[in-house]
Amino acid sequence: MTESVSDEKVASGWRGTLARLWPGMLTCAVIALAASFIADHYGGPVLLYALLFGMVLHFMSEEGPARPGIDFVARTVLRVGVALLGARITIEQVTALGFGTILLVVAAVVLTIGFGFLMARALRLSTDLGMLSGGATAICGVSAAMALAAVMPRSHDNERNLIATVVGVAALSTVAMILYPVLVSLLALTNAQAGIFLGATIHDVAQVVGAGYMISPETGEASTVVKLMRVALLVPAVFAFGLFYRTRAQQVSVQRPPLLPAFLLAFVALVIFNSTGLIPVRLAEACSEVSRWCLIAAIAALGLKTALKELVKFGWRPVILMVSETLFIALIVLSVILATAA
16 A cells, blocks of 8 residues: 555656656757758758757746756756767777877867966956857867856856857857868868868867868768767866866855766766677667757757847857867867978
């Protein structure tokens, strides 16, 4: 009898949670499907479409039945999507790049985040925005921005910072995908050099793959592997951000974010399992596809939570910040490639 009552309470609890979340989750899913349809048929960055469609429907997140589900997708589904990125990476892929390329990528990531911090101060912007946009530019674009934001203090300002970063890196990544192959041709880089340059400088994975295969299959493969190396650096970057913000929170006596969030541990576990062959190829591909849809839905939720009037308040300085970060990492990588080729 007691067990029956307990089971009924559990079932009731699940039904209640689902009833509370499904309107918002369904809204995000519909936006994700619409964004994916537009991107597949007309081209362009699917994440940017999802963000913009969400922003148009912002009124749905203010008050009403959709709000709890939108918050759930923006936080929990986002973390699931980031964690599943680990199924795309193996340790063998990273080590195959060679010590020189690994050192170049690591140095470019660290220097770009530092540059973002300093440039934000010079522009009289929040250093949180500088670190977030620098990390997104340096690592893997929108996915990195959302993962890094997950260990930053939750506040209205940081939500606006995340939106500005997502819009900026999505747009700049698309521009880079178009312009960088032209630059590679003008400089007459080899397939290997072009792969390193594209993989180490373009923000989002999809744009790296697109730009690489525009040049040749060899460049596409090389750029994808280099890009996955940058994605792998998400682990130490999130850890460093978490440590930094925990220390700062302790100094000002506010709630500290977790040092090792669960989604980061899941990411690492998937990389290890994938490296040892415990994840079949089809399952890894399935995880990658689920990750993609989770991130599209999470971006849609982020857009739903954002009012256009809040974004307009940023002005022109964040644009200068993110353009300068994009040019900074490109110049570092290109300088090293040309110097070693001479």
